[in-house]
Amino acid sequence: MIFSVFETVSDFLATGGDVLKVIFFTTFLLWLMILERSLFYKFRMPEIVKQRVEEWQKRKDKSSWFAHRIRECEISKLNQELNQNIGIIKTLVSLCPFLGLLGTVTGMIAVFDVMALTGTGNARLMASGISMATIPTMAGMVAALSGLYFGNLFEGKAKKAKSKIEDQMELDF
Numbered sequence: 001m002i003f004s005v006f007e008t009v010s011d012f013l014a015t016g017g018d019v020l021k022v023i024f025f026t027t028f029l030l031w032l033m034i035l036e037r038s039l040f041y042k043f044r045m046p047e048i049v050k051q052r053v054e055e056w057q058k059r060k061d062k063s064s065w066f067a068h069r070i071r072e073c074e075i076s077k078l079n080q081e082l083n084q085n086i087g088i089i090k091t092l093v094s095l096c097p098f099l100g101l102l103g104t105v106t107g108m109i110a111v112f113d114v115m116a117l118t119g120t121g122n123a124r125l126m127a128s129g130i131s132m133a134t135i136p137t138m139a140g141m142v143a144a145l146s147g148l149y150f151g152n153l154f155e156g157k158a159k160k161a162k163s164k165i166e167d168q169m170e171l172d173f
Helices: 002-018 018-056 065-082 088-118 124-167
Strands: none
Touching: 002 018, 002 124, 018 065, 018 088, 018 124, 065 124, 088 124
């Protein structure tokens, strides 16, 4: 069973050419980052926010200039933690369609090579190049669409959490 799945994936990667392997690796890295952010927002973020708010609430001085700067610093640190790896996710999402386009170009070059070698063209020989052109394009688009949703979702969660902590860390005037 597992060998059959491995063989199917291996055949698919071979059909799409070398660029498909790069897209596969990029997509794996993208989903690794998405998993990391999901686990962070689910488990780590609530305890970080709670800890920072409790530390702020324990402060006696909440009205001085120094207290305002400390609050800004804490919110900035939290914002940095909330937005960590979101830029990488968005970069990988942007990279996937370009890798798909690279696969299209390399596949079409393979088609033109076959046409140059066999004359007007042999449909069976050209089919390999055509699959090398279309499969990476599709894979790049699917990977980008799947990651685009999560990139925007995490960005929204980060903004919402930052706003929430700003409200919870009240200032005395």
